[in-house]
Amino acid sequence: xxxxxxxxxxxxxxxxxxxxxxxxxxxxxxxxxxxxxxxxxxxxxxxxxxxxxxxxxxxxxxxxxxxxxxxxxxxxxxxxxxxxxxxxxxxxxxxxxxxxxxxxxxxxxxxxxxxxxxxxxxxxxxxxxxxxxxxxxxxxxxxxxxxxxxxxxxxxxxxxxxxxxxxxxxxxxxxxxxxxxxxxxxxxxxxxxxxxxxxxxxxxxxxxxxxxxxxxxxxxx
Numbered sequence: 001x002x003x004x005x006x007x008x009x010x011x012x013x014x015x016x017x018x019x020x021x022x023x024x025x026x027x028x029x030x031x032x033x034x035x036x037x038x039x040x041x042x043x044x045x046x047x048x049x050x051x052x053x054x055x056x057x058x059x060x061x062x063x064x065x066x067x068x069x070x071x072x073x074x075x076x077x078x079x080x081x082x083x084x085x086x087x088x089x090x091x092x093x094x095x096x097x098x099x100x101x102x103x104x105x106x107x108x109x110x111x112x113x114x115x116x117x118x119x120x121x122x123x124x125x126x127x128x129x130x131x132x133x134x135x136x137x138x139x140x141x142x143x144x145x146x147x148x149x150x151x152x153x154x155x156x157x158x159x160x161x162x163x164x165x166x167x168x169x170x171x172x173x174x175x176x177x178x179x180x181x182x183x184x185x186x187x188x189x190x191x192x193x194x195x196x197x198x199x200x201x202x203x204x205x206x207x208x209x210x211x212x213x214x215x216x217x218x219x220x221x
Contacts, residue, residue, distance in 0.1 A: 012135035047085030
């Protein structure tokens with residue numbers, strides 16, 4: 001009997017601070033044409049992550065991190081080590097990204113992705129504090145949470161790069177962002193059409209014009 005794939009995802013969101021998600025897998029998995037809906041920083045905790053972007057292949061190992069610009073499309077392979085793969089994502093609120101970008105002049109603006117390797121224990125601790133700030137709002141006051149998340153962005157700036165705020169204008173990207181912001185909500189096409197101030201028929205037609213369907217995006221996100 002074939003081994004059943006095991007995939008777990010734990011998501012926390014804190015308004016105006018960010019979103020954090022932890023991913024755990026017990027088998028190797030490949031994600032073709034993966035799209036990053038929002039700027040994110042990903043820390044690999046266990047296993048190997050192989051990213052193919054055009055003709056470029058990037059390999060990350062435990063302790064490495066990756067900063068990903070919004071709208072980046074790539075192929076991703078998550079490989080387990082000793083039966084386990086683990087990674088943690090932080091999606092920072094746009095206001096925090098814009099603030100760090102503003103106070104970090106001369107840094108390269110990330111257009112697709114950059115790697116962050118061998119930053120050491122202090123970075124890992126900073127990252128974990130930011131995750132806690134997002135996932136435990138009862139214990140971490142808002143101003144402290146903002147400071148912790150910005151600290152991770154400043155670590156990135158110290159490597160010479162900054163994420164940039166992104167305001168998508170096409171309905172496909174806007175839809176993915178809305179779905180991703182509330183992943184546990186049972187969305188319907190009618191509800192989303194109303195959120196975009198249009199009829200359901202117009203909503204579906206605009207997606208079709210871009211080569212997408214509501215059900216396809218809902219499953220993908």
